[in-house]
Amino acid sequence: MALAFYYGSGSPYSWRVWLALEHKHIAYELRTLSFSAGDLRKPEYLAINPRHKVPAVVDQGFALYESAAIVEYLDESYGGPKLFPGDVRQRALVRRMVQEADQYYAVAMEKLVDQVLFTAQDKWDPDKISEGRQGATRELALWEGLIRGDYLAGELSAADFTLYPLIALSLRMEKKKPDLALRGAIGPKISAWMKRIEALAYFRKTWPPHWK
Numbered sequence: 001m002a003l004a005f006y007y008g009s010g011s012p013y014s015w016r017v018w019l020a021l022e023h024k025h026i027a028y029e030l031r032t033l034s035f036s037a038g039d040l041r042k043p044e045y046l047a048i049n050p051r052h053k054v055p056a057v058v059d060q061g062f063a064l065y066e067s068a069a070i071v072e073y074l075d076e077s078y079g080g081p082k083l084f085p086g087d088v089r090q091r092a093l094v095r096r097m098v099q100e101a102d103q104y105y106a107v108a109m110e111k112l113v114d115q116v117l118f119t120a121q122d123k124w125d126p127d128k129i130s131e132g133r134q135g136a137t138r139e140l141a142l143w144e145g146l147i148r149g150d151y152l153a154g155e156l157s158a159a160d161f162t163l164y165p166l167i168a169l170s171l172r173m174e175k176k177k178p179d180l181a182l183r184g185a186i187g188p189k190i191s192a193w194m195k196r197i198e199a200l201a202y203f204r205k206t207w208p209p210h211w212k
Contacts (some may be wrong), residue, residue, distance in 0.1 A: 002027040007044065008035055008054035010172075010208045012165030013067040017055045019161040020071045022202035024080035028057075032209075052099075055187070071158050083158040090153065090207065097152050097159035105143070105166050108135025112180070116173045136170055137185040144187035150196055161175065164197045176201055 005021060007014045007026045021028050033039035033054060040052040049056040049065040056065040059077070064070055073085040084091040111132030115124050143163065146152065152159040166185070174180050186194070197203060 002029045003060075004029050004050065004058040005032055006031050006033055006054055006056040006058075008033050008040070009210045010169065013028045013053075013056050013168045015165035015168075015206060015208065016057040016067050016158075016161040017057070017070050017074075018206040019165075019202075020074050020083055020158065023083065023161070023200075024074060024078050025155075026074060026078050026080070026113055037089075068102065068158075068162070071098075071132060071161065075158070081156070083161070085157060090155075094146075094153045094157045094159045097146070097157075100146075100163045101159065101163040101166060105136065105139040105163060108132050108139055109166050109170050112136065112170065112173055116177050116180070129180075132183065133180055136182055140167075140182070140185045140187065140190060144189050148187050151193065160193075160197060164194065167194065 005017065005025060007018060007030055009032060013135055033045065039045060040054065046052060048058060048063045051065065055067055055070060056063065064073055071083055084094050086178050111128060115129045148154045151157065152163060174182060
């Protein structure tokens with residue numbers, strides 16, 4: 001039985017898992033959940049993830065949620081190209097970058113998501129939006145100096161699949177609030193890196209369906 005992948009369109013955390021599944025050529029059944037329909041709070045899904053968030057996977061009866069844990073599980077359980085490649089120090093570098101993306105860039109981005117995507121425009125808080133934008137631009141500047149080659153840690157890895165969806169969602173918010181101007185804060189190295197991710201053979205398959 002193929003692994004069941006519970007996904008929400010536009011979720012950067014779901015997106016990283018989808019990229020990992022494709023990168024490793026793992027057979028899976030995509031089960032798209034609707035945020036607006038309340039699918040994440042239905043009893044059958046809460047039995048898989050009581051925190052009612054995406055993503056989650058069920059692999060031969062083993063249910064797992066939290067995207068970073070899922071990506072490590074996939075890498076350790078299946079063959080195919082490694083998401084944590086290299087020697088112990090190289091893998092530690094990848095894990096550090098995953099943590100940095102989740103604990104720093106994602107925190108700033110979530111402040112913007114809360115305001116721009118989940119708050120009515122007439123109730124936007126300019127100070128909170130400014131704080132989120134400043135945090136995101138600081139992170140983009142830092143990542144410009146952290147990248148170590150064609151990909152974040154040198155080789156294509158879990159770090160790339162963690163950061164790219166976070167930045168992509170940030171840029172997506174400019175459709176609703178153009179003066180966020182985050183695209184202009186992306187330096188040449190990160191811009192070139194994003195193009196390399198977008199050139200991966202399986203990338204377009206994972207693009208959030210409602211963004212097309």
